[in-house]
Amino acid sequence: MNILVLLHPIRDPGSFIVNRRAQKVFINRENYVLNPADRNALEAALRLAEARRTVSTPGNGHGAHVIALTLATPAQAALAEDTLRQALSCGAERAVLVQDDLPLADAAAVTTVVQRVVEHLGGIDLVLCGAEVLDRDLGQLGPRLAAALDWPFVAEAHQVTLRDNTLNVVVAADRAFRGYEAALPAVVAIAPHSNKPRYARGRDLFSVYTQANVVETLTLSELDLPALPTTLEWVGEAFPPERELGHKLDGDVDEMAKQVAGILANY
Amino acid sequence: MDFTFSPQHTALRRMIREVCEEELRPRAEKVDRTGQQDREFLRFLGELGFFGIPFPQEYGGVGAGETGYCILMEELDRVCPSTATIIGAHIGIAAMSLSLDGSPDLKKRYLPDIATGKKIAAFGLTEPSAGSDAAGIQLRATLEGDSYILDGQKMWITNGPIADVVMVLAVTDATLGARGGATCFVVETQWEGFSHGKPEKKMGLHGSPTSLLNFDEVRVPKENILGDVGLGFVTFMKTLDIGRVSLGAATLGGAQAALDQALKWVKHRTQFGRPIANMQSIQFMLADMAADIEALRSLVYRTAWLVDNHKPFIKEAGICKLIGSEIASRCIDKALQIHGALGLSREFHLERGWRDARIGEIFEGTNEIQRIVIASELLQEVGVRIRP
Numbered sequence: 296m297n298i299l300v301l302l303h304p305i306r307d308p309g310s311f312i313v314n315r316r317a318q319k320v321f322i323n324r325e326n327y328v329l330n331p332a333d334r335n336a337l338e339a340a341l342r343l344a345e346a347r348r349t350v351s352t353p354g355n356g357h358g359a360h361v362i363a364l365t366l367a368t369p370a371q372a373a374l375a376e377d378t379l380r381q382a383l384s385c386g387a388e389r390a391v392l393v394q395d396d397l398p399l400a401d402a403a404a405v406t407t408v409v410q411r412v413v414e415h416l417g418g419i420d421l422v423l424c425g426a427e428v429l430d431r432d433l434g435q436l437g438p439r440l441a442a443a444l445d446w447p448f449v450a451e452a453h454q455v456t457l458r459d460n461t462l463n464v465v466v467a468a469d470r471a472f473r474g475y476e477a478a479l480p481a482v483v484a485i486a487p488h489s490n491k492p493r494y495a496r497g498r499d500l501f502s503v504y505t506q507a508n509v510v511e512t513l514t515l516s517e518l519d520l521p522a523l524p525t526t527l528e529w530v531g532e533a534f535p536p537e538r539e540l541g542h543k544l545d546g547d548v549d550e551m552a553k554q555v556a557g558i559l560a561n562y
Numbered sequence: 563m564d565f566t567f568s569p570q571h572t573a574l575r576r577m578i579r580e581v582c583e584e585e586l587r588p589r590a591e592k593v594d595r596t597g598q599q600d601r602e603f604l605r606f607l608g609e610l611g612f613f614g615i616p617f618p619q620e621y622g623g624v625g626a627g628e629t630g631y632c633i634l635m636e637e638l639d640r641v642c643p644s645t646a647t648i649i650g651a652h653i654g655i656a657a658m659s660l661s662l663d664g665s666p667d668l669k670k671r672y673l674p675d676i677a678t679g680k681k682i683a684a685f686g687l688t689e690p691s692a693g694s695d696a697a698g699i700q701l702r703a704t705l706e707g708d709s710y711i712l713d714g715q716k717m718w719i720t721n722g723p724i725a726d727v728v729m730v731l732a733v734t735d736a737t738l739g740a741r742g743g744a745t746c747f748v749v750e751t752q753w754e755g756f757s758h759g760k761p762e763k764k765m766g767l768h769g770s771p772t773s774l775l776n777f778d779e780v781r782v783p784k785e786n787i788l789g790d791v792g793l794g795f796v797t798f799m800k801t802l803d804i805g806r807v808s809l810g811a812a813t814l815g816g817a818q819a820a821l822d823q824a825l826k827w828v829k830h831r832t833q834f835g836r837p838i839a840n841m842q843s844i845q846f847m848l849a850d851m852a853a854d855i856e857a858l859r860s861l862v863y864r865t866a867w868l869v870d871n872h873k874p875f876i877k878e879a880g881i882c883k884l885i886g887s888e889i890a891s892r893c894i895d896k897a898l899q900i901h902g903a904l905g906l907s908r909e910f911h912l913e914r915g916w917r918d919a920r921i922g923e924i925f926e927g928t929n930e931i932q933r934i935v936i937a938s939e940l941l942q943e944v945g946v947r948i949r950p
Binding site for chain 2: 377380381384494495496497500501502504505
């Protein structure tokens with residue numbers, strides 16, 4: 296069984312300050328971290344693989360493998376390599392880097408690349424991704440990818456277990472937990488803080504980081520992708536407008552509902 | 563000259579820092595207040611490699627060398643000096659003596675369990691009447707057939723109450739004194755005749771258990787001699803020489819923690835209508851702390867480089883320990899001053915750092931001994947021998 300996990304390095308949220316008055320982002324120190332929800336996704340993948348390895352079922356002859364995937368532009372190549380080595384140190388068996396001129400904030404483009412990687416690698420049973428990426432609007436990656444692959448998709452998973460070829464997923468929704476079943480292959484978005492990611496052991500870190508060539512690199516042409524579809528065009532950057540004072544509503548529920556309808560109608 | 567850390571050391575520091583922040587920091591206050599160490603937690607650290615960072619992977623270590631070990635000590639002491647001291651004594655002097663001079667067979671028998679933290683090790687040198695005058699030790703080891711009978715006491719031994727294994731220096735030939743007359747032994751604490759005293763009540767490092775060790779006719783097989791008969795003093799001095807580098811790294815961590823805390827406070831605390839970061843008196847204190855820390859940081863990691871590259875390092879190591887301990891005390895004291903009354907409060911963590919730092923100038927060779935070592939190395943360079 297092969298589990299693909301998508302990892303994004305992001306600028307450390309603690310390393311910069313957004314100053315609205317100066318209309319500037321002040322970067323205090325150059326520091327990058329692995330997107331937190333992706334760490335939870337990697338942990339979920341590693342646990343699934345471990346559980347799978349302890350169960351011997353027919354067709355389980357090849358064991359279970361976690362494949363880490365990162366997309367990067369040439370400028371971020373070293374950062375992406377480091378991210379992938381972290382995953383290998385924690386127990387992922389393979390690390391794949393797609394390095395090219397990529398519009399990394401464009402969900403449609405990223406989806407196309409990941410879909411091609413899934414097809415190129417072959418034999419992928421499950422794709423796990425973080426439910427949110429802190430510096431990009433890629434929460435939509437999961438459903439887009441599932442649609443492109445025509446696989447089932449489960450959002451905001453808190454717990455994922457596998458029985459034979461069926462996934463049992465627990466999702467937190469409103470004030471309850473919901474259980475879902477999905478047949479493999481599938482795409483699952485893992486909720487942030489849904490598990491405690493493991494630390495890499497010192498000896499594994501040292502082994503991985505002293506070996507050369509532990510990351511497999513692919514370019515767009517090797518993936519048969521001469522051009523990428525884009526849905527975004529960068530126009531400029533600005534801060535969102537100041538939040539204005541809203542309306543305070545009084546009365547019973549019906550009266551308030553009428554007032555809300557009136558406001559929306561005039562919006 | 564390339565002053566960057568290798569990718570593997572950078573990755574190692576990142577993992578260690580995260581473990582220290584997420585797992586160790588929440589425990590530090592309780593460890594100091596109760597003096598109790600959680601053995602489960604130490605075992606968890608051992609699985610990650612925290613108890614064998616510098617030792618080769620073939621012996622169960624991480625293989626990160628002296629540089630990796632200094633990184634570990636800096637990060638640990640930044641968060642919990644008590645835990646740093648437990649691990650520091652375990653790796654830096656106890657296991658280190660075994661790694662430096664143990665026979666391959668002795669290393670194979672003991673180092674894997676020690677490097678993974680399954681067994682805790684202690685270094686037994688100091689005695690009630692032999693501190694700086696290490697040559698004045700009196701614990702005797704008498705040959706009887708295939709074993710030695712050890713009889714005497716060791717005092718102020720870090721990890722004494724929790725050790726599974728102790729590296730002990732004993733007198734095997736009283737006529738030769740320490741030079742030629744002392745031998746190192748690896749003693750298992752569950753052997754008949756070994757016992758330890760109550761944990762000492764200290765000003766600081768409450769979570770680092772220290773005690774008297776009693777050897778009451780303990781039978782130690784000849785196979786457990788560490789190094790050569792009669793050359794025990796050489797082994798122990800070699801071990802102490804190298805132990806100073808990582809101790810310098812530990813003091814660096816303590817100093818850095820003080821500066822980090824001071825920087826947080828001066829942004830936040832306002833007096834006379836503005837943050838105290840705007841006051842020159844504060845700025846000068848911060849600048850002085852940073853200057854000391856930068857100098858120490860360069861020295862410590864350069865000395866670790868000397869060790870890892872098999873170059874002479876004894877003088878630099880002595881300087882690491884000497885100025886490191888004094889810099890840490892100075893920086894922590896300045897940070898305490900910057901916090902005013904809050905620095906004295908036991909509800910806040912600064913006073914713990916202040917109490918924990920004082921030992922730096924005393925243990926593992928007092929700063930007076932360090933000055934003798936440094937002067938001795940200096941004068942040897944110009945042809946004057948002053949070995950005490």
